[in-house]
Amino acid sequence: MCDRWCRVIRKQAAFLVMFVAVAVALVLSGVPRSAHAGTNPTIGGVSPSSGSVLGGTQITITGSDFLPGAAVYIGGAAATGVVVASSTQITATTPRGITxxxxxxxxxxxxxxxxxxxxxxxxxxxxxxxISGLSAASGPIRGGTPLIITGTGFSGTVVTFGGAPATGVQVLGPSSISLRTPPGVAGAVTVAVRNGDGTTASLPNAFTYAGGGLEVTGVTPLGGLVAGGAAMRIFGYGFAAGSAVLVGGTPATNVVVVNSTLITATSPAGVVGTVPVVVTSGGVSASIPNAFSYRATAAGSGLAVASIAPATGSAVGGTSVTISGAGFSGGAVVYFGGVPASDASSPGPSTITVRTPPNVAGAVPVTVVNSDGSSVTLNNGFTYEGNSGFTLSSVSPASGAASGGTVLLLSGAGFVSGAMVTVGGVNASNVWVVGDSQVYATTPAGASGPATVTVTNPGGLSASLASSFTYGAGGTTPPPASTPTVPPSSGTSIGFPLPVRGFGLVVFGGGSNAALVSASTCTSSSLAFWSTNAGGDFDVYVPGASIGAVNEAWNARFANGIPASTPLIGRCQS
Structure with missing residues (x-):
């Protein structure tokens, strides 16, 4: 038994261990500091509060005093896709864990x-x-129908209706998902679910879009010259391939059905006045009266765009842009390549600030449309960089069995949680986005010979490495001994190399401290590891520490070795 003085001594010793550990942490730059350093946030709750051990659950953390650049760890493992939305909310994707x-x-x-x-x-x-069922079997083509999908194995899920992604998706647990349907075309569609590890399930003809079948809700710009040639965007619901567009009774040219809610077209020549815009699809027509005004000359005296800064940005959108010029009115709308920007703010007639929408890579025109319908366009005013910051630089190992099952480590930059991986055009399984620079995936079966490996982020951006993996003939081909093997689908993952001068997640396969150091591929004098204990505090292990008390709590906790799949945080200083 330990009497009162024994307990006091233990507390003092524990305090000494914590003090020394924090001191060591401060020496190693970038190491987690004591909870008493800096701005200590509060955590009010996590929603959802549960998810699969496979990871990939999208969570929202509420609280206060969250700072930009904050990091999130679940059970000692680093979460991915961390976004500090505000000082009171963080969104993130859970890493793999243990039950x-x-x-x-x-x-x-x-x-x-x-x-x-x-x-x-x-x-x-x-x-x-x-997927076993849906709470509603039909809804309007406008979308927005609230649904609960029931089934098994849901985690970090993407849901599509006829190929269109649903909105407001929330994984309530491994057996249910809540969402709202996207817009669609009249008729029955397949509902599909894809988990973060790449596995998919579908239910054919599970949901039927019903209603008017076709609707036109808006047209931009509001007008153009009688000579025609205006780049039009027609918004609505139920647009299908082969749709035709009439502007004032005259067929528009260059009609492209982008999706069920958007058509692009070029206005034909017309006469001065306001005319309707009519869309015909599958023998059904829908229109908006007085939707487009023909003018003899350009309206908006003095309306001009002088400059756009910055003039380049990512194709994923979200770039904050300032447009300088003259004649801007309150309520002006800005289009980048025909797509409306968001968060428009005009402090005066010479400046508008907006956030760019997503778009395809390349230079696009920027159009400002005033509330009176007058507009001005700066051709090639903004350039979208399709793969800006998104690259696939290496694939390891470079070969494996044609039967599949080889665990790949993909290295690069710009990877996002929910990314998909294909090898030779076939979906890989067990896709695990460790961070923005590493993805693990398991190869599917393939034909003997070289294959292209592609990573596709949510939103469609992709990066490929041609002939970067070669399928060999026959059965199982283990990866080279020099390649770290991390099978995300099993519970016996081992460590992988730590990034120099940066934190890394280590899911260790079990063993001694020496085995842990070896798996990290970093010199012991430059290493530090942390693991969250049952009390929510860090136990620290610094292999090169000369003071025994630094590692005392760690060694006591792992006296019989480090259990397999123990999530750790590690840092390699040099």
Whole structure:
């Protein structure tokens, strides 16, 4: 038994261990600091509060004092896709974990930290992904129908209706998903679910779009010259391939049905006045009266665009842009390549600030449309950089069995949680986005010979490496001994190399401290590891520490070795 003095001594020793560990952490730049350094956030809750051990659950953390650049750890493992939406909300994607409760840790960019004990619960992975039913079998073509999908194995899920992504998707648990349907075309469509690990399930003809079948809701710009040639965007619902467009009774040219809610076209020549715009699809017509005004000359005296800064940005959108010019009116709308920008703000007639919408790579015209319908366009005013910051630089190992099953490590930049991987055009399985620079995936079966590996982020941006993997003949071909093997689908993952001067997640296969150091591929004098204990605090292991008390808590906890699949945070200083 330990009497009162024994307990006091233990507390003092524990304090000494924590003090020394924090001191060591401060020496190693970028290491998590004591919860008493910097701005300590508060964590109010996590939603949803549970998800699959496979990871990939999209979570929202609420609280206060969150700082830009904050990091999130679930059960000691780094979450991906962390977005500090505000000082009171963070969104992130859970990493892989082990069954049971896991602490949620937030480390602010200034070193302040807070742990929510048992803030997230990892559930067992379902043996199979399946869809058993929908709470509603039909809805309008406008979309927006609230639904609950039931089934098994849901985690980090993307849901599509006839290929169009649903909105407001929330994984309530491994057996249910809530969402709202996207717009669609009249008729029955297949509902498909894709988990973050690349597995998919579908239910043919599970949902039927009903209603008017065709609707036109808006046209931009509001007018153009009688000579024609205006780049039009027609918005609505139920547009199908082969749709025709009439402007004032005259067929538009260059008609392209982009999707069920958007048509692009070029206005024909007309006469001065306001005319209707009519869309005909499948023998059914819908229109908007007085939708387009023909003018003899350009309207908007003095309306001009002088400059756009910056003039380049990512194709994923979201670039903050300032447009300078003259004659801008309140309520002006800005289009980049025909797509409306968001968050428009005009402090005066010479300036508009907006956020760019997503678009295809390349130079696009920028159009400002005033509330009176007058407009001005700066051709090639903005250039979208399709793969800006998004690259696939290497694939390891470079070969494997034609039967599939080889675990690949893909390295590059700009990877996003929910990314898909294909090898030779076939979906890989067990896709695991470790961070923005590493993805693990398991090869599908393929034909003997070289194959292109492609990573596709949500939103459609992709990066490829041609002939970067070669399928060999025959059965299982283990990867080279020098290649770290991390089978995300099993519970026996091992460590992978830590990034120099940066944090890395280590899912260790089990063993001694020496084995852990070896798996990290970093010199022991430059290493430090952390693992969250049952109390929500860090236990630290610094292999090169000369003071024994630094590693005392770690060694006591892992006296019999580090259990397999223990999530750790590691840092390689040099």
């Amino acid at each position: 049971g409760s896991a602490n949620v840790l937030i480390i602010n960019s200034d070193g302040g930290a807070r742990t929510l004990n048992s803030g997230f619960f990892y559930t067992e992975a379902s043996s199979a992904l399946s």
